[in-house]
Amino acid sequence: MKVYTGGGDKGKTSLFSGERVPKHHIRIEAYGDLDELNSMLGAVAAYLPEGEQAIRGDFEQIQSHLFLAGAWLATTPDSSATGYLTALPVNVSKDLEKRIDALSDVLPVLKEFILPGGQPVAAWAHVARTVCRRCERRLTELIEVSPDAGNSELAAIQVYLNRLSDYLFVVARYLNQLLGTADKTWKK
Amino acid sequence: MHRISILKREWLDDEAFELTFDRPDNFSFVAGQHVTLSLHGEERDYTLLSPPDARELRFLIRRIRGGVLSGALAELAPGSSVGMSQAKGYLIYRPTDRPVYFVANGVGIAPFMAMAASGVRGFTLVHGAREVSGLFYRRALTMAASRYIPCLSGPAQPGIMLLDLHRGHVTDYIDRHLKPGLYDFYLCGSRPMIHDMTHLLDEHFPGTRIYSEAYS
Numbered sequence: 001m002k003v004y005t006g007g008g009d010k011g012k013t014s015l016f017s018g019e020r021v022p023k024h025h026i027r028i029e030a031y032g033d034l035d036e037l038n039s040m041l042g043a044v045a046a047y048l049p050e051g052e053q054a055i056r057g058d059f060e061q062i063q064s065h066l067f068l069a070g071a072w073l074a075t076t077p078d079s080s081a082t083g084y085l086t087a088l089p090v091n092v093s094k095d096l097e098k099r100i101d102a103l104s105d106v107l108p109v110l111k112e113f114i115l116p117g118g119q120p121v122a123a124w125a126h127v128a129r130t131v132c133r134r135c136e137r138r139l140t141e142l143i144e145v146s147p148d149a150g151n152s153e154l155a156a157i158q159v160y161l162n163r164l165s166d167y168l169f170v171v172a173r174y175l176n177q178l179l180g181t182a183d184k185t186w187k188k
Numbered sequence: 189m190h191r192i193s194i195l196k197r198e199w200l201d202d203e204a205f206e207l208t209f210d211r212p213d214n215f216s217f218v219a220g221q222h223v224t225l226s227l228h229g230e231e232r233d234y235t236l237l238s239p240p241d242a243r244e245l246r247f248l249i250r251r252i253r254g255g256v257l258s259g260a261l262a263e264l265a266p267g268s269s270v271g272m273s274q275a276k277g278y279l280i281y282r283p284t285d286r287p288v289y290f291v292a293n294g295v296g297i298a299p300f301m302a303m304a305a306s307g308v309r310g311f312t313l314v315h316g317a318r319e320v321s322g323l324f325y326r327r328a329l330t331m332a333a334s335r336y337i338p339c340l341s342g343p344a345q346p347g348i349m350l351l352d353l354h355r356g357h358v359t360d361y362i363d364r365h366l367k368p369g370l371y372d373f374y375l376c377g378s379r380p381m382i383h384d385m386t387h388l389l390d391e392h393f394p395g396t397r398i399y400s401e402a403y404s
Contacts, residue, residue, distance in 0.1 A: 004379070005379050005382040005383050005386070005400065005402045006379070006382075006383040006386075007382060007383055007386035007387070007398075007400065009383075009387075010387060010390065012390055014397075014398050014399065014400070016278065017282070017397070018282065018372060018397025018398055018399050019395075019397050020389075020390055020394075020395075020396070020397070020398055079282065080282040080283045080284060081282045083282075084218070084278070084280060084282075
């Protein structure tokens with residue numbers, strides 16, 4: 001099967017629910033940003049140190065969850081196409097919290113702002129965190145301007161993205177520590 | 189990855205044939221989905237013709253000139269086995285209160301056969317081919333569709349009498365005959381057809397929903 005048909009050459013694309021919308025439509029922006037985040041996670045994973053299996057495993061799960069989330073964002077809420085979508089696992093945000101706690105347990109307590117950066121893999125994790133925050137902002141906008149306000153699945157995705165940003169922040173710190181680089185604190 | 193064995197082959201015209209396989213126990217799908225068939229490292233996607241509750245799996249395959257896999261599938265003996273992936277793809281029917289149009293050319297008719305066999309009704313099918321022999325499953329689809337529009341783009345042949353026959357491409361039929369309105373369109377077939385239909389619908393039928401899948 002070929003990837004291209006040229007159906008989008010004039011600036012429109014199809015949602016999963018079939019509507020044709022301009023490519024700058026808020027829904028496309030929202031799941032496009034999720035795609036960017038997913039790709040960013042792939043890039044971070046590619047730079048993970050050998051043997052760092054726990055975070056690698058986390059990332060694989062998260063990338064799959066982001067696919068599920070993207071499909072929800074690409075579907076208008078009143079469409080019968082929602083019947084083909086898969087909900088995020090019930091405990092997905094709670095599970096992230098457990099991972100945040102586990103990684104935080106081996107890190108020094110944070111008392112000041114830190115500068116994003118350090119080891120390349122950690123620096124990329126910080127970039128992924130900022131992309132994740134943008135995804136969250138897009139989603140809140142989508143929920144505000146579209147008929148998605150009562151969509152409980154989008155509400156669950158919103159929580160998940162909020163937690164995922166925190167997780168990526170902790171991952172960045174954890175990787176810096178693992179690779180022997182201390183947090184660099186902000187100085188006025 | 190599943191292993192499935194060929195049960196029988198039936199030629200529909202000089203190039204296209206239907207291949208029937210046994211069905212693995214743990215395989216499920218939705219009408220309109222496709223799988224990847226593989227043999228000796230060659231892979232290609234094919235849409236299931238069968239409805240989801242069928243005991244056997246049927247595929248409509250066109251033998252491509254120089255195509256390694258389609259050539260092999262055209263000649264493998266019954267009992268031979270090939271690899272098959274899980275079902276995938278999203279050209280699946282979404283219930284709607286809008287008029288539904290299925291548009292297909294060539295072997296792109298396969299997902300609509302699966303949908304019709306699974307009980308989808310109330311659709312108009314615009315079915316394109318060069319000659320009448322390329323209107324695969326015409327009789328079954330005429331029975332299932334609310335309206336069946338055959339479109340023949342090849343030279344007119346004497347003695348061809350088809351109800352609602354349109355001479356020309358499927359895009360030409362839609363452009364000339366579809367009244368303004370909001371529709372749900374499902375497109376499957378060649379990339380030029382998908383391309384042209386998509387732009388035609390975007391331009392003349394704004395607000396229409398489009399679901400499509402292109403065959404190479």
